[in-house]
Amino acid sequence: MPTLHWVGKDKVVNHHHDVAFRLLDKKYEFKADASAPPNSGDNRxxxxxxxEVLKSLLPEFEGKVNCIYIDPPYNTGNEGWVYNDAVNDPKMRRWLGNVVGKEGEDLSRHDKWLCMIYPRLKLLHRLLDSSGVIFVSLDENEINHFRLLMNDIFxxxxxxxxIIVQSNKRGQTYKQIxxxxxxxxCFGKSSLSELGELSTExxxxxxxxxxxPYSARELRNRNPKFGRFNRPNLFYPIYxxxxxxxxxxxxxxxxEKHADSIAIEPFNSEGIESCWRWGDPKVKKATEPSTTQYLFARQTREGGWRVFEKYRKESVKAKSIWFDTKYISEQGTTELGRLGLGQAFEFPKPVDLIVDCLELCDNDEAxxxxxxxxxxxxxxxxxxSNAQDGxxxxxxxxxxxxxxxTVTAERVRRVINGFGENAKGAALGGSFSFYELGPALFNEEKNLNEEVGEAAIREYVAYTENIPPEEKVDQNVGRPASKISPYALGATETALWIxxxxxxxxxxxxxxxxxSLNINALLAAGGRRPELFVIYADKCALDKDFLYSHGITFKRIPRDITRF
Structure with missing residues (x-):
């Protein structure tokens, strides 16, 4: 498979492992007014x-995100926008200097962009559910490079x-075209990922x-590649x-054939054999009620016969070109203007573009x-989307x-409670919590930052050990594991973490x-002695043979805590 190489790639391919793990510091929670309609909570x-934010989301959300939409900088070289689009702002330049080193000073803007996006994609991939999908908006500046990156990671x-999205009907006329x-x-996480259809109402x-309502669709397969010669099971008479x-x-x-029945076979208007789109078991099931709810036949003016399906789904497969007016960039600007923030942000994406991405995700609990x-x-x-389909x-x-x-959170507040003359009618309801990045879990010496508190440290260690949420002591205080020791993290049928x-x-x-470990608490609850003990401590006074013979794995605090 073709791969993409660029200056600095070797420095960023595994950089996501070195990103500091930070806690998230909740600043406030915003809830809709009592008069607003119900909508989802627990938004962030x-x-x-x-x-760093993506890294910090891993303990709670790794493998649980169903749909990702991102609109990263297009890397046009335009540095005049509020959202710097040259990947050349001071923060990014400092990051490149620290991660890529001296050679970062000579990077082209494409090299810089690829160095910026690669580790972020790696973390997004880890956060995505096995059947999840990711949508990315880009233009021609980086789309070819990006497609190769996605092949590599996803x-x-x-x-x-x-998909080609018509974003400007008039076009950028200052260019030659x-x-x-x-x-x-759009990529999926795995072979389990599938796209739904778009509603047509x-x-x-x-x-x-x-x-x-229905649409009449001929049951005969119109593709000339298919016929009785290669689909004999789909060639049969309908009466x-x-x-x-x-x-x-x-x-x-x-x-069912009767003495006066007329047989209809799948021939086209020129008398060439084709085949049906349905097998006879499906036709039998559709015609058993003796109605025309699913299938019917009509005679043509020339005397021939055709069989039609009554298609009733109020949705269609998305096409590879989206040219509806609701997708043009001006719609995003207009929508932001309705919320009184038109001057605060340039070139926001149209809301309905992302609404349709969510519909293709096909998960109303995503x-x-x-x-x-x-x-x-x-x-x-x-x-x-929630307001439309519940x-x-x-x-x-x-x-x-x-x-x-001042812009992102403020917009969401105005969407939740409504804004302007028809505020209450426009309110969508819901709530969200606002967070800032908090302190790092490890200090500059790569030791635990004990200022974050024991609860945060325990939560992180439980994550690195892959202890199932339902087996963690901190979330299930009444479980037998909590009675074994006040230091217990969690327990399964075969393992105990301390x-x-x-x-x-x-x-x-x-x-x-x-x-001091009260193993009898497990036995009394109907469990059994764990086969494996994973015990963290500052020191160990037991020799390796003793640890091995008793199924104990010792991990030193803090050096043996895995840094994801």
Missing amino acids: IIHGDNL GEANFLAQ AKTHEYLL GTNLPNKDKFG VRPGEVDEEGNYFASL IVLDSFAGSGTTAQAVLK GSRKFILCETMDYAE FYYERARVTTLNLDFLA
Whole structure:
């Protein structure tokens, strides 16, 4: 598979492992007014470097995010925007200097952009659920490079779509060719990832009968590559009987043959064999009620016969070109203007672009992440989608820039409670919590930062040990593991984790400590003695043979705590 190389790649390929793990510091919670409609809660807006924010989300959200939408800098070289689009702002230059080193001074803007985006994609990949999908808006400046990056990180087999979005109907006329489009790239996490369809609200169903709206679609497969020669199981007769019609003059179709039946076979108008789109078991099931609810037949003016399916789904597969007016960039600007923030942010994405991404995600309970949140369009799209279909989607927004509170969070507040003359009618409801990046869990000497508190340290250690949430002591105080020791982290049927830590003194794993463990608490609850003990302490007074013979793995505080 072709791969992409650039100056500085070797410095950033594994950089996500070295990113400091920081805690998230909750500043406040905002809730809708009592008069606002119900909508999802437990939403988050996080201000801070999105690389560090993504790392800090891992303990709670690794493998749990269902849909990611990002609108990263397009890298046009334009440094005049509020959102610096040259990947050349002071923060990014300092980061490149620290991570890439001296050679970072000579990077092209493409090298810089790739160095910036790569570790962030690695963390986004870890956060995404096994059946989740990611959507990325870009233009021609980086789309070709980015597609190769996505092949590398997400896997070429998990490519789902590259959609052309008409973002400017008039086009950028100052160029030799008036550019009218951008791209929307979509990948899945694995082969389990699938895209849904887009709702049409019935506009794709022009006909109506007593069963409801429908669209008549010929049952014969029109693809000339298929016919009786390679799909013999799809070539069979369907019968109609003269005079057996419904109130609209449609003939009842059936697989049952009568003496006066007329056989209809899948030939095209030129008499060439093709085949049906349905197998006979499906046709049998559809025609058993002896109605035209699913299938019917009609005679053509030339005397031939055709069988039609009544298609009733009020949705269609998304096409690879999106040219509806709701997707143009001006719609995003207009929407932000309605909220009184039109001058605060340039070129926000249209809300309905992200609404349709959420619909393709096909999960009305999705956790939705946007790590380049900008003005907060994704939050508005999540709340709007919930209001339309009664879903309970939740959003997580990460914004690096200083306007995270004054623009991003302010927009979401106005969306929740409504804004302007028709404020209450426009309110979508909901709530969110606002966070800042907090202190690092490890200090500059790579030792535990004990100022963060024991609870945060225990939570992180439990995460690095992959202790299932339902087995953690801190979340399940009444579990037997909590009775074994006050230092217990969690227990499964085969393993027990102990974090023997006290800030005020050095702890030692010795025979006295082992004797203090109340293993009988597990046995009394119907469990069994663990096969493996993982015990953290400052020191160990037991030899390797003793540890091995008793199934004990000793880990020293803090050096043996894995830094994800």
